[in-house]
Structure formats: structure tokens, C-alpha cells
Amino acid sequence: xxxxxxxxxxxxxxxxxxxxxxxxxxxxxxxxxxxxxxxxxxxxxxxxxxxxxxxxxxxxxxxxxxxxxxxxxxxxxxxxxxxxxxxxxxxxxxxxxxxxxxxxxxxxxxxxxxxxxxxxxxxxxxxxxxxxxxxxxxxxxxxxxxxxxxxxxxxxxxxxxxxxxxxxxxxxxxxxxxxxxxxxxxxxxxxxxxxxxxxxxxxxxxxxxxxxxxxxxxxxxxxxxxxxxxxxxxxxxxxxxxxxxxxxxxxxxxxxxxxxxxxxxxxxxxxxxxxxxxxxxxxxxxxxxxxxxxxxxxxxxxxxxxxxxxxxxxxxxxxxxxxxxxxxxxxxxxxxxxxxxxxxxxxxxxxxxxxxxxxxxxxxxxxxxxxxxxxxxxxxxxxxxxxxxxxxxxxxxxxxxxxxxxxxxxxxxxxxxxxxxxxxxxxxxxxxxxxxxxxxxxxxxxxxxxxxxxxxxxxxxxxxxxxxxxxxxxxxxxxxxxxxxxxxxxxxxxxxxxxxxxxxxxxxxxxxxxxxxxxxxxxxxxxxxxxxxxxxxxxxxxxxxxxxxxxxxxxxx
Ligand code: HEM
Numbered sequence: 247x248x249x250x251x252x253x254x255x256x257x258x259x260x261x262x263x264x265x266x267x268x269x270x271x272x273x274x275x276x277x278x279x280x281x282x283x284x285x286x287x288x289x290x291x292x293x294x295x296x297x298x299x300x301x302x303x304x305x306x307x308x309x310x311x312x313x314x315x316x317x318x319x320x321x322x323x324x325x326x327x328x329x330x331x332x333x334x335x336x337x338x339x340x341x342x343x344x345x346x347x348x349x350x351x352x353x354x355x356x357x358x359x360x361x362x363x364x365x366x367x368x369x370x371x372x373x374x375x376x377x378x379x380x381x382x383x384x385x386x387x388x389x390x391x392x393x394x395x396x397x398x399x400x401x402x403x404x405x406x407x408x409x410x411x412x413x414x415x416x417x418x419x420x421x422x423x424x425x426x427x428x429x430x431x432x433x434x435x436x437x438x439x440x441x442x443x444x445x446x447x448x449x450x451x452x453x454x455x456x457x458x459x460x461x462x463x464x465x466x467x468x469x470x471x472x473x474x475x476x477x478x479x480x481x482x483x484x485x486x487x488x489x490x491x492x493x494x495x496x497x498x499x500x501x502x503x504x505x506x507x508x509x510x511x512x513x514x515x516x517x518x519x520x521x522x523x524x525x526x527x528x529x530x531x532x533x534x535x536x537x538x539x540x541x542x543x544x545x546x547x548x549x550x551x552x553x554x555x556x557x558x559x560x561x562x563x564x565x566x567x568x569x570x571x572x573x574x575x576x577x578x579x580x581x582x583x584x585x586x587x588x589x590x591x592x593x594x595x596x597x598x599x600x601x602x603x604x605x606x607x608x609x610x611x612x613x614x615x616x617x618x619x620x621x622x623x624x625x626x627x628x629x630x631x632x633x634x635x636x637x638x639x640x641x642x643x644x645x646x647x648x649x650x651x652x653x654x655x656x657x658x659x660x661x662x663x664x665x666x667x668x669x670x671x672x673x674x675x676x677x678x679x680x681x682x683x684x685x686x687x688x689x690x691x692x693x694x695x696x697x698x699x700x701x702x703x704x705x706x707x708x709x710x711x712x713x714x715x716x717x718x719x720x721x722x723x724x725x726x727x728x729x730x731x732x733x734x735x736x737x738x739x740x741x742x743x744x745x746x747x748x749x750x751x752x753x754x755x756x757x758x759x760x761x762x763x764x765x766x767x768x769x770x771x772x773x774x775x776x777x778x779x780x781x782x783x784x785x786x787x788x789x790x791x792x793x794x795x796x797x798x799x800x801x802x803x
Pocket of ligand 1: 650
């Protein structure tokens with residue numbers, strides 16, 4: 247067969263690159279073998295085609311590879327910016343539309359929630375924050391995206407979990423049927439009965455926290471103490487013990503490992519295919535892997551040694567034998583690690599933020615303390631906690647202003663579904679969307695007036711709210727309170743499994759601390775540092791919160 251003319255050969259190379267683009271788009275494989283085939287083998291074959299126009303095969307390759315890759319990138323670029331792209335109608339920064347790498351790099355400074363907020367300020371309710379991803383700051387999209395008939399999880403978690411972990415933790419399961427199956431033991435682990443069983447432990451650890459704080463002389467870092475508390479208690483609950491951070495400090499460096507891995511993780515969640523690739527190299531994301539390996543080893547110890555009480559592991563492992571299908575050991579090990587990660591950082595953020603806001607707002611501090619003081623000897627009674635209006639309003643108000651997960655949970659339409667209407671926005675198949683929780687909670691259309699200020703009173707009924715000093719909410723016609731737009735625990739079938747435990751822990755710790763101790767900022771501390779030091783790596787990394795703790799008059803100290 248006669249060789250192709252020079253022009254036809256060049257056209258064949260460009261055509262092949264477009265075909266490779268379309269193949270990638272259709273099949274979306276993370277497999278390195280597929281990438282190798284499409285990005286290396288195809289241009290190698292094309293180099294042979296080009297050989298008649300070159301002095302050697304090496305020379306042909308030197309011409310064909312750059313041409314092939316450049317036309318592939320150009321094809322991708324043109325498509326992403328073209329009016330045919332299914333998200334073309336949505337506004338957003340050019341660099342976000344071109345590549346998700348832009349956001350991945352921007353996320354490294356820990357301020358992506360602020361960036362989303364600025365984008366919504368500039369572009370409106372819907373912003374195209376990636377070539378195939380939308381951020382939707384509109385309460386009408388919450389139900390269709392996250393609610394009971396909402397969409398399955400997106401690729402976000404694919405880049406955070408190494409492929410070698412064939413059995414994924416619950417939070418990373420995208421298939422709805424499989425997720426429902428794996429969620430069942432979690433539902434048992436947080437039933438009313440199971441929660442009752444955790445109470446004694448919550449009291450024990452909360453007492454240890456209050457004792458430790460009372461013993462602190464001079465300035466102490468409240469954020470650190472609360473983090474150690476949540477880590478210790480989640481280890482007790484997930485694995486029947488194994489952590490004594492409040493007593494010994496972070497001697498094994500686990501808290502450091504947990505936090506250290508988050509920066510890598512957030513980058514990879516934006517470009518999951520790269521995460522999959524990099525995770526194969528042992529030195530990549532070493533902290534993340536070390537933490538997960540530790541969690542797995544703790545699970546094995548817990549399984550072999552048992553526990554003196556019914557912990558979360560007990561229910562996940564179905565040690566009561568109530569499930570029709572028993573979870574496998576690998577599933578339980580994977581989910582045990584998840585319990586620590588999901589349950590410690592989030593709860594510690596919520597509580598630390600609340601104490602921060604209380605110290606900034608003396609009126610709210612006094613109102614909460616007065617309510618707590620009415621408890622007297624019932625301070626450990628969880629049934630009373632659940633009905634304390636100021637306590638619960640203050641917890642919600644802190645999570646409204648600074649939700650522990652500042653961004654949102656990504657969702658993607660099922661393959662073959664054709665896409666989904668989310669309120670008045672259409673999300674085509676192959677694309678993802680999320681609701682930016684921080685921006686939604688700080689949207690005056692959802693919470694007004696004084697949207698950015700800490701006022702637990704906004705959670706009260708009108709008759710109670712209207713006369714309270716200062717009279718911020720004195721004018722009912724100006725008042726907006728859309729509780730459907732309050733989603734710190736997300737929503738729907740994949741919402742936070744540990745929500746009730748989190749509330750129980752938070753209420754207990756807050757009541758015990760407020761009853762026994764007075765907290766105030768270190769002299770000269772500038773509260774504006776709190777948010778400046780805070781880093782959003784999906785979970786929130788907190789800076790130092792320097793406080794002076796003094797036992798209250800009549801306390802046990
Ligand atoms: C204030 C504290 C907490 C907050 C704000 C919080 C928030 C969240 C959020 C936003 C999600 C993602 C849900 C989604 O993808 O739609 C989540 C998932 C999850 N959380 Fe929490 N969480 C908290 C405490 C806890 C605790 C104490 C546990 C106990 C182990 C826990 C266990 C989980 C689990 C297992 C998931 C995965 C649920 C699933 O995929 O089905 N969380 N949490």
C-alpha cells in the first residue's frame with residue numbers, strides 16, 4: 247500500500263488525537279494501562295505511519311508525539327470552552343473551565359471555601375468551578391441534589407483512597423445499592439439504644455477534659471485540648487480504646503498524621519485520576535497512608551481482644567448477630583478507621599468554633615451559662631440537654647457560621663440517567679455538583695438580618711426572639727430563617743451517620759465546661775486570627791485558640 251501523503255499523515259495524527267479525547271470522555275478510566283495505551287502506544291503507532299516522511303523512527307517520534315499531545319490538549323481545551331459543552335451556559339473563571347488543576351492548586355492554601363464564596367458573589371447562584379463541575383449556592387437545589395431521591399456521590403473520594411484498598415470505607419462508596427447495604431450497620435451503631443450505651447464513656451472522657459483544662463495554669467490552647475478529647479473518645483468508641491492524647495499528648499504523632507495528610511488529600515480529590523496514579527508510589531501521601539494503616543492495625547487489635555463495652559465496632563461487626571448478612575472483617579476495619587477520621591476532626595471543629603464565638607460574645611456566653619446553671623446536679627442528663635433551647639441554638643449557630651465541613655459533598659448523576667434537574671438548573675450526565683455549605687449558611691436570603699454575626703437567638707420562636715436585647719430581630723418582616731438551608735451534616739441517605747452522637751458529645755462537653763469553668767481569650771489575642779489561621783482541606787484544620795481557664799466559684803476545683 248502506498249504511504250499516505252505528508253498532509254494526510256498530519257491529518258491522521260490530529261484525527262487520532264481527537265478520537266483519543268472522545269474515547270477518554272466516554273469511558274473515563276483511571277487505569278494507567280489505559281492511559282499508557284492511549285497516550286503512548288497510539289502515538290508510537292502513528293510514528294510508524296509518519297516514518298516515510300522522516301529520516302529515522304526516532305525522528306518520526308520526535309515529530310509525532312508533540313503534535314499528537316498538542317492536538318489532544320487543544321481538542322480538550324476547545325471542547326471545554328465550546329458552546330457544546332453541557333455546562334457551557336454556566337458562568338465561571340476561564341481557568342476553572344479549562345482544567346480542574348487550577349482549583350486543585352488553589353485549594354492548597356486552605357482557603358477554598360473563601361474562593362467559592364467570592365465566586366458566588368461575582369457570578370451568582372451557579373458557578374462552573376471545574377470543566378465538569380458546578381457549585382450551586384441555592385437552597386432550592388438542596389433536595390434534588392442531596393435529598394432522599396438525590397444523586398449518588400461523585401468522584402471526589404476516588405482520589406483520596408488508594409486503589410489497593412479494594413474495600414472502601416462507607417463514605418467513599420458511590421454505588422447507591424452497595425452504599426445502602428454498608429450503611430445498615432452504621433444505622434444500628436447510632437440507634438437510640440446504642441447511643442445510650444455510649445453515654446457512660448462520653449461522661450468519663452468529658453470529665454477528663456474538664457479536669458485537664460482546670461489543671462492548666464496560664465494560657466492554654468483550647469483547640470488542641472478539644473481535638474485530643476475527640477480523638478480519645480472516637481478511639482474508645484471505634485476500637486474499644488487505644489488513645490490517651492489528653493493524658494499523654496500526641497506522643498505517637500497520630501493527630502499530626504491525621505492532619506498532615508489532608509493537604510494532599512484535598513488536591514487529589516480535585517484530580518482523582520492523578521491521586522489513583524500517585525498512590526501507587528509508597529512515598530506519596532505517606533502521612534495519609536500511615537494513618538490509615540494505624541487505623542487498620544487498631545481494628546485488628548480490637549477484633550482479637552474484644553471490648554469491655556458495646557462500642558461502634560461492636561455494631562459494625564454485628565457482634566450481636568442481628569443482621570441477615572454479616573459484614574466482612576475488611577469492611578469493618580475500613581469503617582472503623584472512618585469513624586475516627588469522620589468523628590474526631592468534625593466534632594472538635596464544631597465545639598472549638600462554638601467556644602470561640604461565645605468568648606467573642608459575652609451576652610451569649612452569659613445566657614448559655616445561665617441556662618447550664620439551671621441544670622444543677624442534672625448536668626450529665628442527656629435527656630435534659632436535648633431540650634435546652636439556648637444550648638442547642640448556640641451549637642447550631644456556630645455550625646451555621648463555621649460548618650466543620652466548609653465545602654460540600656459532591657454528587658454525580660448515574661451513568662445512563664441522562665442527567666438531572668436541580669431546582670432550575672440542569673446537570674448533564676458526566677458532570678458533578680455540590681452545595682458550598684459555608685456560602686449557603688452565610689447567604690442573607692437564608693439567614694437575615696445580621697447574617698455574619700453570632701446570634702443563637704435567631705433559632706428561637708418569634709415571641710421569644712422579638713423582645714430579646716439587643717433587638718436585632720425586632721422587626722419580624724425583615725427576619726429570614728430558612729432551616730432547610732442549614733446542612734452542616736449534609737442531607738439524605740448518605741448524610742452524616744454520626745450526627746446524633748456528635749450532638750450528644752457536644753452538649754455534654756459544653757454543659758460540663760460551662761458549669762465548672764470560666765474561659766476567656768488570652769490578653770491581647772486578636773479574634774480575627776481564628777478564621778485567618780483556619781485551613782479548609784475538606785476537614786477544617788484549626789490554629790491555636792489561646793485561652794485562660796479559671797475554675798468557677800463553687801466548682802469542684
Ligand atoms: C459536628 C460533627 C460532625 C459534622 C458536622 C459531620 C459532617 C459530616 C458530613 C458533611 C458528611 C458528608 C455527608 C455526605 O456525603 O453527604 C459526613 C459523613 C459521615 N460522618 Fe459525620 N460529621 C460529624 C460528626 C461525626 C461523628 C461523631 C461520626 C461518628 C463516627 C461521623 C460519622 C460519619 C460517617 C460514617 C459519614 C459517612 C456517611 C455516609 O457516607 O453514609 N460524623 N459527616
